[in-house]
Amino acid sequence: MALTAQENLHAFEPSAERVLFLDQRMRSGLADSLRYIFAQANGQLNLPPDLFQDFLTHLETQPASPLAFSFYSDAVLAIEDDNLEEASQLLAELIALPPHSGGLEITELADPKQDASAGRYARFLNTDPTISFEIFAPAKQVAANCRAQIRDAFALLDAGDPRLAGEIRALLRQIILAAGTKDPKALTFDGASSFMLWGAIILNADRSDGAIGMVQMLAHESAHNLLFGFSADEALVENSPEELFSSPLRKDPRPMDGIYHATFVTARMHRAVQRMIESGILDAASQDKARKDLAENARLFKQGIETVQRFGKLTPLGESVMRGASDYMATVR
Amino acid sequence: MKTEKRVKLDWSRLFGFKQVQSVQAGHGTQQTRAALAAKIGAKPGVKAG
Numbered sequence: 001m002a003l004t005a006q007e008n009l010h011a012f013e014p015s016a017e018r019v020l021f022l023d024q025r026m027r028s029g030l031a032d033s034l035r036y037i038f039a040q041a042n043g044q045l046n047l048p049p050d051l052f053q054d055f056l057t058h059l060e061t062q063p064a065s066p067l068a069f070s071f072y073s074d075a076v077l078a079i080e081d082d083n084l085e086e087a088s089q090l091l092a093e094l095i096a097l098p099p100h101s102g103g104l105e106i107t108e109l110a111d112p113k114q115d116a117s118a119g120r121y122a123r124f125l126n127t128d129p130t131i132s133f134e135i136f137a138p139a140k141q142v143a144a145n146c147r148a149q150i151r152d153a154f155a156l157l158d159a160g161d162p163r164l165a166g167e168i169r170a171l172l173r174q175i176i177l178a179a180g181t182k183d184p185k186a187l188t189f190d191g192a193s194s195f196m197l198w199g200a201i202i203l204n205a206d207r208s209d210g211a212i213g214m215v216q217m218l219a220h221e222s223a224h225n226l227l228f229g230f231s232a233d234e235a236l237v238e239n240s241p242e243e244l245f246s247s248p249l250r251k252d253p254r255p256m257d258g259i260y261h262a263t264f265v266t267a268r269m270h271r272a273v274q275r276m277i278e279s280g281i282l283d284a285a286s287q288d289k290a291r292k293d294l295a296e297n298a299r300l301f302k303q304g305i306e307t308v309q310r311f312g313k314l315t316p317l318g319e320s321v322m323r324g325a326s327d328y329m330a331t332v333r
Numbered sequence: 334m335k336t337e338k339r340v341k342l343d344w345s346r347l348f349g350f351k352q353v354q355s356v357q358a359g360h361g362t363q364q365t366r367a368a369l370a371a372k373i374g375a376k377p378g379v380k381a382g
Binding site: 032037072 | 341372
């Protein structure tokens with residue numbers, strides 16, 4: 001049965017039902033585009049039509065691997081380069097992807113230099129031509145510690161913010177544990193997500209900020225995915241990607257789309273911490289950290305929203321989504 | 334000499350590329366990749382050296 005959009009589709013409050021609709025819309029959009037590409041190719045792509053149709057049927061009705069979106073993206077760019085052989089190969093790999101169970105998997109990144117899928121994940125996180133950083137497979141113990149943090153974080157969320165816990169489980173297909181460089185001079189990462197890896201987040205597993213830190217990391221990266229889902233058919237901002245602004249979350253200047261994302265996800269992090277504090281489930285040490293993080297998230301949101309309000313050319317969608325975050329932050333100041 | 338592409342795609346009909354076209358009409362694939370760029374949370378205080 002097709003899901004229909006909720007009236008409060010772009011509401012700030014988490015909703016598992018809402019993201020099920022967004023997921024179906026993302027998959028339907030992908031299926032429609034693949035169907036269009038196949039028709040435009042008019043037999044010039046080397047793909048078995050029956051298997052292609054079977055894949056589209058599954059895509060429209062079942063959860064999909066985040067990698068499906070990345071293969072599609074690469075295939076479009078290969079067609080733009082008039083490399084139909086590469087496009088055919090990419091689409092063949094796409095339709096050969098195994099079905100996804102629909103649950104949330106926690107996996108460890110393999111060596112991107114040895115494993116094609118790991119290399120694909122790493123490449124899609126390194127799409128920004130202005131920065132470059134390395135992604136590695138995590139050490140076993142580091143990954144085990146991170147898994148324990150994720151388990152503890154979900155326990156906190158289930159007890160203190162079940163709506164957000166439900167939304168994250170419905171939104172995410174994969175949490176991929178990875179590692180960054182130890183070089184103190186090099187750029188590294190905390191977490192990452194990509195439009196064309198819909199449903200996946202990659203975390204730097206080498207973390208030391210405990211379960212309350214992981215609650216915020218999950219709230220942060222899942223909020224990026226939520227914004228990707230909102231913006232499937234429409235941009236959030238109309239600023240040129242070449243206009244750069246100071247970011248509340250990064251040292252390097254970012255395009256307005258990045259500032260917008262950072263500001264929204266900071267409000268979502270604030271909300272998650274606020275719920276943890278209000279629920280009374282945190283021990284004394286976690287309460288202390290939570291209160292400090294709450295103040296920091298409020299400060300970062302203020303910094304971000306000032307830039308968005310001053311320089312952002314928001315679309316109606318962008319206005320609507322950010323209004324929810326601003327309204328929430330106004331209630332807690 | 335520039336040759337015609339064998340398969341022509343209207344980006345306004347392509348999922349995920351539509352919003353790129355709306356803000357970046359006429360730009361090539363490098364800009365498209367940047368516009369669809371990942372959201373990376375770089376570690377605070379760490380900067381490429």
